[in-house]
Amino acid sequence: MRAISSVVYGLAGWALFGIGIALADPTLTVSPEPRLMLDEPSIQVRGAVPGGTVIIEASMTDLQDRVWTSRGVYYADFDGNVDPAVLASVRGTYTGIDAFGLFWSMLPVPSEDLTANLHTDPMAADWPSGPALGLAPGVAVTITAHVETRADSLDTVTVSATHQVAFATEDVVRREIIEGDLRGALYTHDGGGNGMPVLVVSGSGGGAPETAARALAMEGFTAFAVAHFRYQDRPDELLNIPLEYFRDAMEFLKRETGADRVALMGSSRGGEGVLLIAATFPDVVSAVVSGVPSNVVNSACCSPAMTYQHAWTLGGKPLPAFGLMEGTSFEELLGVTEKYTDGLVWFQRHMLIGALTKDPSAEYLIRVENIDAPILLISGDDDAIWPSAPAADAVVRRLNAMEFAHPVEHIKATGAGHLASLAERLFVTSLIGKAGFRHPLDPSIVIKMGGTPAENFHGARDAHFRKIEFLKQHTAETAK
Numbered sequence: 001m002r003a004i005s006s007v008v009y010g011l012a013g014w015a016l017f018g019i020g021i022a023l024a025d026p027t028l029t030v031s032p033e034p035r036l037m038l039d040e041p042s043i044q045v046r047g048a049v050p051g052g053t054v055i056i057e058a059s060m061t062d063l064q065d066r067v068w069t070s071r072g073v074y075y076a077d078f079d080g081n082v083d084p085a086v087l088a089s090v091r092g093t094y095t096g097i098d099a100f101g102l103f104w105s106m107l108p109v110p111s112e113d114l115t116a117n118l119h120t121d122p123m124a125a126d127w128p129s130g131p132a133l134g135l136a137p138g139v140a141v142t143i144t145a146h147v148e149t150r151a152d153s154l155d156t157v158t159v160s161a162t163h164q165v166a167f168a169t170e171d172v173v174r175r176e177i178i179e180g181d182l183r184g185a186l187y188t189h190d191g192g193g194n195g196m197p198v199l200v201v202s203g204s205g206g207g208a209p210e211t212a213a214r215a216l217a218m219e220g221f222t223a224f225a226v227a228h229f230r231y232q233d234r235p236d237e238l239l240n241i242p243l244e245y246f247r248d249a250m251e252f253l254k255r256e257t258g259a260d261r262v263a264l265m266g267s268s269r270g271g272e273g274v275l276l277i278a279a280t281f282p283d284v285v286s287a288v289v290s291g292v293p294s295n296v297v298n299s300a301c302c303s304p305a306m307t308y309q310h311a312w313t314l315g316g317k318p319l320p321a322f323g324l325m326e327g328t329s330f331e332e333l334l335g336v337t338e339k340y341t342d343g344l345v346w347f348q349r350h351m352l353i354g355a356l357t358k359d360p361s362a363e364y365l366i367r368v369e370n371i372d373a374p375i376l377l378i379s380g381d382d383d384a385i386w387p388s389a390p391a392a393d394a395v396v397r398r399l400n401a402m403e404f405a406h407p408v409e410h411i412k413a414t415g416a417g418h419l420a421s422l423a424e425r426l427f428v429t430s431l432i433g434k435a436g437f438r439h440p441l442d443p444s445i446v447i448k449m450g451g452t453p454a455e456n457f458h459g460a461r462d463a464h465f466r467k468i469e470f471l472k473q474h475t476a477e478t479a480k
Contacts, residue, residue, distance in 0.1 A: 026147035026157045034138065034164035036218075037427055038461055040099050041163075043084055045145045048076035052148030055092075056084070057111055058102040058163075060141045062131035068106040068428060069114050070094070076148075093118065093430065094454070103141070103165070104429045104457040106131070111144075122431045129431050129449070135210055138166040139427075165427070172217045174210075177224065182249055183234055184208045184226040186256070187217035195222035196263070196475040197253040199246065201277070203268035204238060204301045206230025212265065215424035219468050221475075222257050224249060238269060238301040243314045246277045250284050259286075261373075263475045265467075267291030267421045268385070269301060269311075275366045275375075275395070280314060282372035287474040289467050291378045291421025292388035295395045296322045297364045320363040360398065368395050369402040376470045377410040378463045380420035384433070384450025388418070407474075411466055413459030417451025423464035429456040 026047035035041055048054050054076055059069040072089035074082045085099035093114070094105035108127050109117045117125070133139065144160040173191040177184045185208050189195050198221050202209040206229045213223035226249045229235045250262040263286050264274035271293030278285040299321045300309035310318035359365075368375070377395060379388035392410045399408050413420040417433050426432070433451040451459070 026145070026149060026159050028143065028145045028159040028161050030143050030161045030163045034166045036166050036169070038423060038464060040085070041103070042099070043102070043143060045076075045082040045147060045159075046080065047149065047157075048080040048082060048147045049149055049151050050076055050078050050080050052076050052080070052151070054082045054148065055146040056082070056102060057114075057144045057146075058106065058141050059111060059144075060106070060131070060139050062139075063134055063136060064132040066108050066128075066131065067110045068108050068131050069111045070102045070106040070430075071111075071114055072102055082145075096454075098454065100457060100461075101454075102143070103427065104453060106428045107430055127431055130425075130428050133167070133427065135214070137168045137170075138164055141165055167211075167424075167427070168214050169218050172214055174214070177252075178233075179252060180248070181233075181245065182226070182252055183231050184224055184249075185210050185213065187213040187223045187225065189217050189220050189222075193222050193256045195220050195257065196471070197221070197257045197259050198223045198263040198265055198471060198475070199249055199253055200225045201246070201264065201266035201270040201273045202227065203266065203270040206234075206238065209266075209270065211424045212267075212422065215464075216265075216468075216471075219472070221471065222253065224253050224256075237306070238311050239306065239309055240300070240313050240318065241311060242316075243277060243280050243312055243319075246273075247281050247284070250281065254284070261286035261475075263287040263289070263373075263471055265289040265291075265471075267378075268293075268418065269298070271388070271421070272296075272298060272366070273312075275368055275371070276312065276319075278373060278375075279367045279370040282370055285371065285373045287373050287471060288371060288375045289378070289421075289471065290375065290392075290395075291463075292380060292383055292385075292418050293377060293391055293395070294386060294388075295366055295368070295391040295398070296362070297366060298322055322364040360401075365398075366395075368399055369404060371404075372406070374407040374470070374474045375399070375409070376467065377408070378413070378421040378467070379410065380413045380416035380418060380451055380456075380459065382415055382433070382450045382452070382455075383418045383420070384448045385418040388420075409470070411463050413455065413463055415452050415455030416459030417456055418447075418449040419456060420451070420459050421463055421467070423457075423460035426457055426460050429453045432456050 029044040031042045054074045057071045071092035073091045074087050088097045089095050094101040141163045147157050149155045171190045173188050175186045177186050200209045200213045208225040208227040210225045213225035216223035228241050253262045266274040271290040275290050278288045300306035300311045312319045377392040379392045381389045430453045432449045
């Protein structure tokens, strides 16, 4: 799947350059073919007039039949070549030098409407935050280059290629899990259950985090996308979820793989969750990857009314949660009187206080010092949902103060938002920080993830490779 191959497309004949200098037909080469989503693409255009304009477009159709298109405009080098990895796009859906630019910068309009929509407000246009791709194994992207072949701009030749982008490899096997109360999907490499085990915990959207588990299985892990709410036979909301459910999920993974310990991975409320699970059941955890986390136990999710409910229980008792101080209303806790009902303003403000608390004895703080495993924290410094970077910093400070015995690392993705730890979901990032995303549990909540399109993609991609390296380093000895 990773082997590099290429397909060259061209037109028959010759084009006149200048005052009679002949150029070979323009060609377009795209490789590797097919390409795994996070592997760097190579797009090579040959045969343009030196210094001439070359316009390259990429387009695809998502699972809802919506067309997504991008465009880069380049000036060919002295040899008449264009390579977006070394030449800057001077205008279009992205600018600058970026091998991935034509992919992450797609907008949800066809090519003929692209120019008119380059500066459209995504909220006003009611655009989605990204293409509907679900669990599709891949997508076909049409790459088209309009190549100037004469200095007087009278001749433009169009060449195109179909490029296959894979989100999963054929050696990844999915198995639905229905065992007692456990629900979710198990992903393995070649169908074998002997890979290093990782339990993947979802965020506030619930369901089974299958894209993350699938990405791990591609790297040889046995990954269980566990569903604790908003899934068949599970609660509808993140409300009174027993932590013992995750202990049972880890025991299941141990039986499947023969490992002594299980790694944990989660983002957002899942990032909070894996820190809490690892602190509660330290003897079965081999490593922790906590993406865009909170350093406090939060209330139930996800509506303002849930602020007065508990998300987690242990031994049948609700865990103390920020925002649930007895006798204190949410508004009083914040020192304000107005009600917060506009999108996630209420959520952002109460999390800001919770994440930055300096009281080490606060009962709602996650006791991360109880964890008996290495910890990798991933955050975005432009997180628009909650302050994950300061929260992760607070975790590191607490562990340092406690002289924590294991390695702790915090990757802070500059310019990235709330999806900094979810590269497997970020094929297109042009609208993630701008377009409003309606929360699946409460459509009245409109989320903006934050971050710039380029940094959301590249920050998450860099963090993904470090995440895989970290897990391989710290879980290898747990697999038998």
